Amino acid sequence: PRSAMMHRGYLVGFGVWITDQSSIEALYNLGYGKGVLSRSKPLHFSNSKVKYFDRNRTREAFHAKQIATHKNSEVGLEYLQLSAVEAFFIQDNLQNINISRGAPTTCDGGSLIMTTEELWKAWVEMIGLSFISEYCAYCQYRSMGWIVRGGLKYGVDFVLYSKGGPSQTHGELTVSVQFVHSAENAASLTIERFGKLTDIQALSRITETVSKGLLLCFVYTKENIETNDQSLLHPSIMDKIHIKDFILRRWDPTKVRE
Structure with a gap:
């Protein structure tokens, strides 16, 4: 509002x-x-x-x-x-x-x-590509009606709260943001920030322990853009960005029995 x-x-x-x-x-x-x-x-x-x-x-x-x-x-x-x-x-x-x-x-x-x-240029120069990816993800979830807060203490980028925010309700989802440089890389679902599968499993266990879901958010560009491309220093770059996200859940064999 x-x-x-x-x-x-x-x-x-x-x-x-x-x-x-x-x-x-x-x-x-x-x-x-x-x-x-x-x-x-x-x-x-x-x-x-x-x-x-x-x-x-x-x-x-x-x-x-x-x-x-x-x-x-x-x-x-x-x-x-x-x-x-x-x-x-x-x-x-x-x-x-x-x-x-x-x-x-x-x-x-x-x-x-x-x-x-x-302001955009200052933060891209200070923070780098992570500012672009996190801002695009922030816009995505804020526009959906979520209250978006930092998720550092859970090892993620954001925590999503429903109406009222953290003073009135517990967070429902955690968000880990991954920036990839092209749609082709996004399709492969390569998660560079996690060195191995056990890193994702550990993060999933942490979020499950605090009764929150884990959302993997992929921010990618429609075309290949080099990290030193000057277009990254202007907010119009957001016109070239797409987002895919996936909820990661642990497989429970007791819930899939025939």
Whole structure:
């Protein structure tokens, strides 16, 4: 859904910071980003939230250290971190965010706003082909109505949640994205990121243990494109990309008996 509210973001490293509290709440409620001091939903908007951290313990919590760092900053106590694919999706599809380079404390009101083309080029140069493949996959599942979150802790690229997101429901599917350079390679279903079959079996076992399905997503181009092709640096490359996906399930002999 589109929002009439305009948001301000700051390109820092491989993501975008959102520092305004109203923007943080609006974007998180739409299923984007996570708080940098919280497990998911940003909670630390005031110093009163810090009271449950015991600073007398010899082993100080990681979040407590981060809060101490932010206490005297100009950006407030907590900001929302958007991944590269989330930020680009908001800019390219919702068109209600202005993103500039640098941290909020180093950007003034006159900082240049990055265009969609500049943002795409910056992330392709920083992240590489994985940004293109992950963004195309992100668009695919987001357009289907899924809330798409990062899946690092499960060893995958994304976790798909139904309506409401992780604060209201458990993830149903995990997604492992594989970029291939042509339709011919996609037809062979060669999975380069997995060195051997046991790697896939291990990933399948992990996702099954947490009661989630495993989706293998193949992102491929209609024509052969070299990794140094300049066309990759422009978002129009998405016109040449197709996606195939397959749900991977373990074979259970007890369910196929005649």
